[in-house]
Amino acid sequence: MTREGQNEGVRETFAWRAKRFRHRGVTWGTVVCAEWNGVPGAGTGVLGCGGPLGSLRVVPVVADSSVRARSGGHAPKRCGACAKWRTMRVSGGLPCSPVHGAAVRWEAGIVLALSMGSERSRHGAARTGCGGAAREDGTMTTTPDFSPELIRRYDRRLPRYTSYPTAPHFSMDVDEERLAALVGDRGAADRPLSLYVHVPFCRSLCWYCGCATVISKSEEQRRSYMRLLRREIEHKAGLVDTEREVIQVHFGGGTPSDLPPDVLREIGEVLHSTFRVAPHAEEAIEIDPRDLTREHVRAMREAGFRRASIGVQDTQPRVQAAINRVQPFALVEQAFRWLREEGFESVNVDLIYGLPAQTEASIRETIQEVLTLSPSRLAVYGYAHVPGMRPAQRLLERYGIPGSEERLAMLGVIVGTLTDAGYEHIGMDHYARPDDELSVALREGTLQRNFQGYSTRGGADILGFGMSAISSIGRAYVAAPRTLDDWAQAVERDAFPAERWMVLSEDDLMRRRIIESIMCVGRPALDEVSEEFGVDPFETFARELEGLGDLEEDGLIERTPGGFRVTPRGRFLVRHVAARFDAWLEDDGRRYSAAI
Ligand code: SF4
Structure with missing residues (x-):
């Protein structure tokens, strides 16, 4: 320019x-x-x-x-x-x-x-x-006045805590017998289920992408993936109690919306006939508007989906060219129209900040454009630049990657613009209209966090299907193979596809409870830890609680009789607060995204 x-x-x-x-x-x-x-x-x-x-x-x-x-x-x-x-x-x-x-x-x-x-x-x-300006409920409306010195001190890569411990700590040493016992645990009958289906295919690679993908235009490859998915679903259904109520179904990717329409209908039918999906279950699918047709939208609705998240990322042509995702806004408008006309109850938008060629002004324009569509929710993720793990991201470096100060300024624009438009700041990266169930859950203190981000459906075991899908069963996490071939081989021999796993210790479970509560409601839930685990959390976590002095001095937390609470200012750096309770955290910046 x-x-x-x-x-x-x-x-x-x-x-x-x-x-x-x-x-x-x-x-x-x-x-x-x-x-x-x-x-x-x-x-x-x-x-x-x-x-x-x-x-x-x-x-x-x-x-x-x-x-x-x-x-x-x-x-x-x-x-x-x-x-x-x-x-x-x-x-x-x-x-x-x-x-x-x-x-x-x-x-x-x-x-x-x-x-x-x-x-x-x-x-x-x-x-x-x-x-910064705070609402009466403690959510932020604008960026706080972090000094450059403070930004430098907190300029660190940290996990997003969609799980604790986080996936990089899972072990390759999977004990198949113990896994089978955990999956088949009949004592878990009162715990509901959440089903996650991963569809890895995309037609082209967005250069910022951090997902498990397979770049392919082949319809035949998608159909054979469906055949294997059906086999995996049937196999796992034989291991768990299928009378357990399913309260959440989520299709992610990759691009699940790009499956052929008849395949979308078929997989919906398989899940609904195999499991007891509750009438009020949240059934959601991620959508790429670039190859969407009205027929796809009808098929999704017939497959049971009522909630959709559209990947927009950024509406500005200069940014779209830099990230190799050219997507005219008219396609997004068309997707919204089709989804609403076909009866989707909630249409959400995913955006990313911190991308090359983005500025405060361009972010504001993107958000204002998206707001013309009145999405129910927005997820605005900070771009995670990890070229050591995602080599294609190096292609973005020639445009310049915004640093922490620029990212914080963009975040201020995002929070300010969305809250001025009436959206609630739910947590780290989620915003919702006040009548959305995420906002209600935030106000009522029942918000949960899982692999899909913030959720209202907690307490469920997650059963994952497809390449790289992660299951969370009782006290275990199980991650499926990250390559199509390895996953397909496991499915073909009727095994539970498990490349890495982790069985959580009592200490992990307590810390998971604390970290999830900090991320969701800004408090460590020490009372609940005491009740659930029969320990004195002030004694068990005395070292961690004493070590929060710098966060208190910087105004990120305030001490309370229940331990502490994250201040509105601290919500911008909530990962730093949660990380103080992470016993697994290594100073390995290559794995995580910038915490600002
Ligand atoms: S569409 Fe999504 S999953 Fe596919 S390459 Fe782009 S960012 Fe990655």
Whole structure:
């Protein structure tokens, strides 16, 4: 993009922000130049404000007449003392005094505009005192004012904790006899089941992809996969008590929506005739809009699916070209229309931030475009750059991968834009409309976390089918082979496809309970650990609890009689809080994604 094009972009951004913040009682800001983090042309800003302090946001704005016109006619001025500072009146009226400092940057020749939220936004945001705005229920509405030094300290790769212990710690040493005993445990009759089916096929590789995929356009390969899936389902159904109620069915991939329509119907029929799927079960499928037809959507509905997640990732053509996933927005709109017309109750969107060529402005545009479709939920994942494990990701490096500060700024845009639009921030990466069952579960403290992310269906054993699918049965995790051939061979000899596994110790189970609770409701659930495991958790985890001092000092947690709670500010770094209870954590950055 040319400099002129960039300038136009920031002008638009500023105009939008100024308009948006004016109704919140925006006052004015002063930026004072100084060396900042050794970056030439950068400075430290001090915000003066006469109104109650809310969130601080900073955007670069070109100082030309069109900006002055849109910002109320106040021209930026150069400081007579140091010749390095700029003042811009965004809107005025209140007496001001400097009450808060914030780190900001600008490029030579570009003036910073400061915009501030008021104490309480129209959605009920209240002042936190940490530079971020929090709702009464503790969810964040904007980015907190993390200093560059704090960002550097927390710039670490950590697990996403969709399981504990995490998959890299599973062992290759599978004990088939013990596994058969665990799967066939008749004492588990009162535990419901959750079924996960992995369909690995995709027509082309998105370069950011971290999933277990097989790149193929072959319909025959998909049909023979279906034949093996049917055999695996029948075999596993012979091992478990099929009278157990199934409360969740999830198809992931890969691209499950790209199975031939008759195959989709068939697999739905096999699952429903083999297991006792509850009428209220959550039946969800992941969708790629690029090869979707109306016939596929009808077949999915007939197979029992009522919830769909559409992989959008980013709507901006420049980003789509960089990640090798060109997907015009019209295809997404068409998929939404078909899914709703065919009776899907909930249509969700998956996005990714931290991708090459993304900026705060482009992320905002993506979200605003997606919001025109009113999805029930959004999952906005941070891009996990692990080229040591996913060599194709190296192709993205020529575009530049956003660093932690940029990622945090993008996250602030995401949280701010979505919460302003009325969505609840459910947890690390999920957002839902207030009437969605995830939001209700968050308010009622019943939110769960499993391999699919946040969920309302907890306490179930997960039975996985297909290449690389992970099952969670009682106290064991079992991962199927990660190659098609190895998985197919296991299915053909009627074995439980198991390449890696782990049987959790009592200590693992307690820590799993604590970590899941931190990730879901921001508390360690020590009372429940005490009740369930008959230990004094304050004694058992004394070392971990004592070691949280730095998190407390940084405002990420607050001590409570029940141990602690994660603050609204801490929700941005909740993986760091959970990781303090992870006894398996190795400092192996290649395996995990950046925690910011
Ligand atoms: S469609 Fe999804 S699973 Fe397939 S390559 Fe792209 S990101 Fe990976």
